[in-house]
Amino acid sequence: MGLQTCDNCGNQFKWSQIYKSFMIFYKPIRCSECDTKHHVSFSSRIIASLLTFLPLGIYGTTTIYQSISYSFLIALLLVSLGLIISPFFMRYRSA
């Protein structure tokens, strides 16, 4: 596990760069050092959506007897957690 580095020069991308790309529908990332464009790999899209929504789905099946507001808070927390760790699992390839 670790943040992606540039295919061309080895410069490590910032968490915020990857996070931003992730939020704008997997927008390609440009290396800040050498300007090489990187596209997200297909498997990363799957991993990212799993990390974000799978815990939510599992949690959803256990909330039948809990109050709605409490469940909503936990769900929000799970989604945020998935969003925070996703950039560490995202892999990009230079075009």
Ligand SMILES: [Zn+2]
């Ligand atoms: Zn680079």
